[in-house]
Amino acid sequence: xxxxxxxxxxxxxxxxxxxxxxxxxxxxxxxxxxxxxxxxxxxxxxxxxxxxxxxxxxxxxxxxxxxxxxxxxxxxxxxxxxxxxxxxxxxxxxxxxxxxxxxxxxxxxxxxxxxxxxxxxxxxxxxxxxxxxxxxxxxxxxxxxxxxxxxxxxxxxxxxxxxxxxxxxxxxxxxxxxxxxxxxxxxxxxxxxxxxxxxxxxxxxxxxxxxx
Numbered sequence: 001x002x003x004x005x006x007x008x009x010x011x012x013x014x015x016x017x018x019x020x021x022x023x024x025x026x027x028x029x030x031x032x033x034x035x036x037x038x039x040x041x042x043x044x045x046x047x048x049x050x051x052x053x054x055x056x057x058x059x060x061x062x063x064x065x066x067x068x069x070x071x072x073x074x075x076x077x078x079x080x081x082x083x084x085x086x087x088x089x090x091x092x093x094x095x096x097x098x099x100x101x102x103x104x105x106x107x108x109x110x111x112x113x114x115x116x117x118x119x120x121x122x123x124x125x126x127x128x129x130x131x132x133x134x135x136x137x138x139x140x141x142x143x144x145x146x147x148x149x150x151x152x153x154x155x156x157x158x159x160x161x162x163x164x165x166x167x168x169x170x171x172x173x174x175x176x177x178x179x180x181x182x183x184x185x186x187x188x189x190x191x192x193x194x195x196x197x198x199x200x201x202x203x204x205x206x207x208x209x210x211x212x
Contacts, residue, residue, distance in 0.1 A: 028088060055118055069093065075097075078098045145202065
């Protein structure tokens with residue numbers, strides 16, 4: 001919990017510094033282009049009447065390209081973002097919840113469950129994945145993306161030494177596979193979108209385990 005609290009403090013500070021340099025309208029336009037390109041790369045299409053969850057949405061999550069959908073966007077810092085950057089939150093049908101994923105109680109089942117660049121920010125990964133899995137209908141599609149360690153050396157170093165202060169969860173590909181499976185989700189596709197010297201950026205397309 002201490003590591004997570006420190007990470008949240010630095011998260012707020014990072015966004016404050018970053019967004020203070022942005023023009024709100026231009027930033028939203030850029031993020032919309034970014035999200036449309038993201039869904040194009042992973043090859044998904046959300047229908048007009050489908051329900052969406054956006055876990056760890058931040059101040060301009062993927063929810064912004066679905067303003068007319070039934071969208072539930074969850075983030076423990078969302079009230080800070082809404083207060084400090086109101087221009088980033090124009091009127092829409094999006095329902096925002098100021099909550100960690102672990103403490104959130106979904107009341108509607110979704111068709112699309114997004115958790116983009118988020119699960120390595122949580123305090124309790126097992127609890128967070130349990131809530132994410134519970135949020136979807138039986139045929140829901142889950143889109144989870146995260147940075148992974150590119151080598152076992154970085155996995156060992158960053159797991160035990162908090163050099164990567166914003167990300168309390170430090171796992172490799174195999175460890176995430178195990179945690180997804182334990183939560184009741186199975187990976188249908190995994191897509192590596194980017195490689196850096198310490199990290200690889202992966203997107204996972206998941207479904208619930210078959211009951212058969």
